[in-house]
Amino acid sequence: MASLLMQTPQLPKAEGRIDAIDLARGTAIALMIVSHAVSGLLGIRNVPDWGMVPVHFLTKFSSSLFILVFGIALAVAFLSHTQDEDWPRRRLKLWLRALEVWFWYKVLVVVEMLPFNAPSDIVDTLMYRNYAIWVEILGFYAVALLWVPLLLPLWARAPLWSRVAIIIALVGLSAWLQTLTFGGNNLLKAFLVDHEDYYAWGQISRAPLVLVGLLIGEAVLRCYFDAKRRWQLVGTLLGVGLLMVAAFFVMAAIKGDVDAAMMAVAQNAGKHPPELMFMLYSLGGALALLALALAGGALAAKALLPLTLVGTDALKAFIFHIVAIFLVLRFLLEGEGAYTYPQALGVGGLLILGAALWIVVTRWMAARR
Template identity: 80%
Template sequence: MLNWKEVPQLPKAEGRIEAIDLARGVAIGLMIVSHAVSGLVGIRNVPDWGMVPIHFLTKFSSSLFILVFGIALAVAFLSHTQSDDWPKRRLKLWVRALEVWFWYKVLTVVEMLPFSSPGDIVNTLLYGRFAIWVEILGFYAIALLWVPLILPLWARTPLWGRVATIVGLTVLSAWLQGLTFGGNDILKALLVDHEDHYAWGQLGRAPLVLSGLLIGEAILRCYFDQVLRRRLVLVLVSIGTLMVVGFYGLAIIHGDVYSAMMAVARNVGKHPPGLQFMLFSVGGALILLGLALAGGSMAAKALRPLTIVGSDALKAFIFHIVMIFLVLRFLLEGQGAYTYPQALGVGGLLIVGAALWIWLTRWVARHK
């Protein structure tokens, strides 16, 4: 039974939880397939049978990625916020923020090289505008600056306060979405998303990060107990299923289910977050997360390439952006040269390639 006055009392993880790596790997794998198609073929050129179901289902990726970001922070850092070494761990997160921000800027140049002028690239680097495919890294770089500041407070806040914070931030970001921010579109995009920019708003996505912290706490409590893990999986899958059912319920009310599915596949409601898109995306993410936890280490071993990709998300992200935009689009002039099925195949190969690259760099590091 839930104790709403309870503050986190977290056990230490008994080793690395590979199911979390698998869930993150699934998110990255879906993202790689989506980026391969949109980067090499273009969404406008995707046949309808590719939009639904394939690109419809890839919309689980972003929500799953952000949820797992919060989960990983809870598992690795939340229990240490009251310890003497917390300042050192906090500094580690801030250094990671700088590393992610550096690669965000480098990959912005890589993404824009084929078709953008030097002036446009410099303007983007100086936050005069935003890129498209690499902007999720910009979100993580900023989030890694503020999340370490709230973790100690989060660890002392009772459950009702944590849930109220998530609900309050959701309502606040929805209200702020209606404001003009004095005409400062860049600031609005950074805080709550803007329809003209493919940026990820910090306040708009904070509820997902904080929900990930709650789920991460539950994983630490339940994962190593089979009965409790099954209950957690049932809760996650049930909530996710209800959210997906809610999406279809709204689609039926509006009178056209297929059009609603096509709208999600075309990213309608992704920037800024819309109710139907988020119901489907977050609901599917919770289902995938529950299945990864249910499969545990056995599923992680069976799907080893995805698990390896999920164990080093930054390296996998760098690999696939460099391969799609620098190698295939710029050096090999492959924009528009691939059919849709070929682009899907490239996406699959890039998932395997990213796993091999991560494995190779680790092997080299071990044998230096």
């Protein structure tokens, strides 16, 4: 055990693209698209109880899975190169990606707010004097892509005990910072550790998920291409995930109302800022879905090709569904409130397929330029 805790990351090069990661990312985006289609076109308050649970109860796996896969992908694609001579070039690539994501975040803020917000409100949001709702996860990634490249070389040399300690310390720091008022600067608090009045994703409060993703990414590199070790990893992730979900239900039963706890999670209670019950369920489900994607591997990725395609270009899929929902359906076609709940779900499903098709078409066009 002592030798394990002193281990620095063991990072063999990936033997080709790991389709299971694309499938996991695509699953997270698909759940997000369904959630955004319903909340953007119908409004979460208008969803019938039978739709909140189970549909929107299950979509709560999305955010945790998305951030986990963000860390996993960074580990697989970049962590093993941090000591190479070309690391500055790769680091610059990540920073340029941050700029690209930040640009589209700002564009999509306008798209999201255009139907029902005054220009002054849009400008305030663009200038970080307020936050949007549906596109704020993109703002989180834009900033995270600035600090993660600075962390990766240190992470690649750090023993396991220190990496685990950093994750635990950040969880503790986030919980402590939640008790502070930040001098009344709620926008800064939302940016760092979430705030209940804003739908922003705190950099410190969500950093532990990114770092857990780095740990899992290391394990994927070491285990995925060895059948025995891969199934050990799948079993571990699935077991931990199911234990966390079970803990959610046990704690809900102790409090006396499991149905109310499920409904609360479906309605995003405990998501901003992250609370124990929400994170037990969301992260537990995310780990279980990740395990299933790794178990299915290339076969599952091929069988669920639309999800895998969406996962290969998350930014393009995100842009597509936000533009379709908020610019086309809500603004141009004045569709807010015009859909029943089943119709909004159907729109979400079509948008998943549409995003996959858009990725295929744009790649085909790029290849023929």
